[in-house]
Amino acid sequence: MRQSKLFIKTRRETPSDAETKSHKLLIRGGYVKQITSGVYTYLPLGWKIVKKIINIIREEMDAIGGQEILMPSLTPASLWEESGRWEGFGDDMFRLTDRKGRRYALAPTHEEVISEIARTFVRSYKDLPQIWYQIQTKFRDEPRPRGGILRVREFIMKDSYSLDASWDGLDESYALHREAYKRIFSRCGLKFLVVKASTGVMGGKESEEFMVLSEAGEDKLAYCDNCKWAANVEVAPVVDRGERIELKYENSEMVFTPNVKTVEEVCAFLGIEPKYLVKSLIYITDEEPVMVLLRGDHEVNETKLASILKNPRMATYDEVLDLLGVEPGFVGPVGVKIRKIADNSVKYMKGFVTGANKKDHHLIGVSLDEIEDVEFYDIRSVSEGDMCPNCGESLSIRNAIEVGHIFKLGTRYSESMGVYFTDREGDQRPVIMGSYGIGPGRIMASAIELYGTENSMVWPRSISPFDVHIIDIAMDGDEIYEMLQNAGFDILWDERQESPGVKFNDADLLGIPLRVIVGKHWKEGKVEVQDLWKGESRILNKGNLINYLKENS
RNA sequence: CGGGGCGUAGCGCAGCUUGGUUAGCGCGCCUGCCUUGGGAGCAGGAGGUCCCCGGUUCAAAUCCGGGCGCCCCGACCA
Helix, strand or coil: CECCCCCCCCCCCCCCCCCCHHHHHHHHCCCEEEEECCEEEECHHHHHHHHHHHHHHHHHHHHCCCEECCCCCEEEHHHHHHHCHHHHCHHHCEEEECCCCCEEEECCCCHHHHHHHHHHHCCEHHHCCEEEEEEEEEECCCCCCECCCCECCEEEEEEEEEEECCHHHHHHHHHHHHHHHHHHHHHCCCCCEEEEECCHHHCCCEEEEEEEECCCCCEEEEECCCCCCEEECCCCCCCCCCCCEECCCCCCEEEECCCCCCHHHHHHHHCCCHHHEEEEEEEECCCCEEEEEEECCCCECHHHHHHHCCCCEECCHHHHHHHHCCCCCCCCCCCCCCEEEEEHHHHHEEEEEEECCCCCEEEEEEEHHHCCCEEEECCECCCCCCECCCCCCECEEEEEEEEEEEEEEECHHHHHHCCEEECCCCCEEECEEEEEEECHHHHHHHHHHHHCCCCCCCCCHHHCCCCEEEEECCCCCHHHHHHHHHCCCCEEEECCCCCHHHHHHHHHHHCCCEEEEECCCHHHCEEEEEECCCCEEEEEEHHHHHHHHHHCC
């Protein structure tokens, strides 16, 4: 392709609202254009990359027996009401009404539609297993889109769904996907990790995420530099080290702490560190209100809480006042009758400070035996320096981009939506399902986060928009262009009337990893070839060019 | 949803505090000349609902009120 004909507009200046590396490069290189918050157009260059990524995904999905389908984005409310996710998705779902007043959702994911298809066509164990997939646009009304293309409200996703007759079958389908995903991300040139994750609104038994470590990532991973063990902090278990935390008080007593509410304020007021505090959080559940006790320097993990309590949510200010007669900030466990669950770390605390359940007062020197009926669980998030559950070394917390997520759904949708098959014995049994997602746009952004800067990029060969970039400084590259095209390369030929500086800077933005420069050596019939991945550059006779490129691509 | 910032030419910004010619600058764009190994030079030119609505005023990009949009941090979420 002649670059003068290619519709890309690179920019000299980075737009002021771009923050992450990938966002800046994507805009500066003319790969994408934002239309509104969290909604982007892929311009020719960006789209070419996404198409390459999608092709890799397709090949690997087909290789595990996946069959491609295309489901609609416009989906009736009734389907979502059956599964309970019309409410479950809440404000994250784009909803609309047609002229007759019927309600629809723009699908944020497709378990419900798959279930609808499966329940009409899957009748017998002989129809199973199945893997169906699609590459299609998803809509999620994110409260806050960010990072350019990293978190958006409309995005392409490859989603696949496995249907099995047995749990063993699900394990196999899941394993097939797990391996296919590893091949996909490797082929796209990413460095990634597979980590245990939370199932969230998808529901189901267990899930794993495919993560690319990056500062720009929004997920947090507990990561062990020593043994490489990693898990999403939402589910990473805390190893109970039995760390004793003790303040020397003879007896507990009440102290006057006027208007001192937060952990920081209490610490500053009393001149102690947060770890000597027990903070008390009130949660409302489907069954009862619960007091959650944590060390002052720890953070509650709501994913873990949700595995112990039914639908926990933090109580509002008024609810706390109502329940305990004291405002949040002075709440404490002593003498309180409601159910109390504490993090394991609280077991080893003595002489601690906590709220007195009286306005402007705290208790100091409290010990556990003053608190009735406490249950202990792992309910806090791991933090920097906690112990690796695998090797015992210290963990660090790293940001990561979620590029894929695989779920063992089980019967969550087949039971609620009536997806049953007849087994060998003639009995009706629910189909066992799995669901598996990949974000091609995030793969593209991740590659930039890994290999780019705000003015330059080197694309992995497999997803590069072109194979070779001819930078024609001599303005005489026709022969080379034709030669390489005839040899089967996908070429971008910069034959524009521009100064060398412009051409090289644009080339840096485009990131095509092989460059042929027709320039000052051309009068001797030589060109310069640069391999950006190897960091190599050499001057070759034009006759040797094709061989060199074939050997190096 | 809480906190912060921004909205003036395609892009990046100044002007606004203290209202007053024809609203500026850089980049980009168009024409011509020139230049060709790292965003060149000279000359000429086009391009604006100053986010929107209302108010104050002889006069509003500028002051006041309301709204909308976008970005960042947090909450939330795959």
